[in-house]
Amino acid sequence: MKNLVLFGPPGAGKGTQSEKLIEKYGFVHISTGDLFRAHIANNTELGKRVKEYTSNGMLVPDQVTIDMLQEEVSKHPEASGFLFDGFPRTVPQAEALDAFMQSIGSAIHYVIALDVTEEEVRARIDKRRLTSNRVDDEAEKVNKRIDEYYDKTIHVLPHYEAQGRLARVHGIGEVAVIFADLCKILDA
């Protein structure tokens, strides 16, 4: 089983590339953002707890996120590989993921960071706002999400770099070219 973390700031193209990777490699897609949005839409207890954070562009507390992720992974014992999208977003989440994967006899095999400048992600989210229907795509919330990324999430990179698992892909340009670069790493 090969597992991949697809990493990058909000608007880096993680969702778009995830769809293509799932289609090609058959990963089970675990997007913590999608899971939170589904809980909120279904008005579950978890949804009620996290709504305030997600709608304001703030990270959900680590333990809540980690518990939800572990539960989701455990639902797929048949998976031949997981694609983690939007997780881990803090160093404690990365450490918890390492420990959890080890506990189920697995590991994170690839971490690929989509390198996109802050200017580019802002421009993309501005565009996405017109069609996404996401409350956290409003300008002020986007600022908070980007701040959270540079404050907390970016520190996950050295964690995986130290493990020798980090690869970087230039994330600006044609979707198909970026996808081909991702595939080169996974097929190597």
Ligand code: AMP
């Ligand atoms: P995303 O769709 O990945 O941009 O996530 C949307 C929102 O869900 C984020 O702004 C956070 O509020 C929350 N969220 C998603 N993943 C995480 C995570 N790994 N840790 C904490 N909060 C998260």
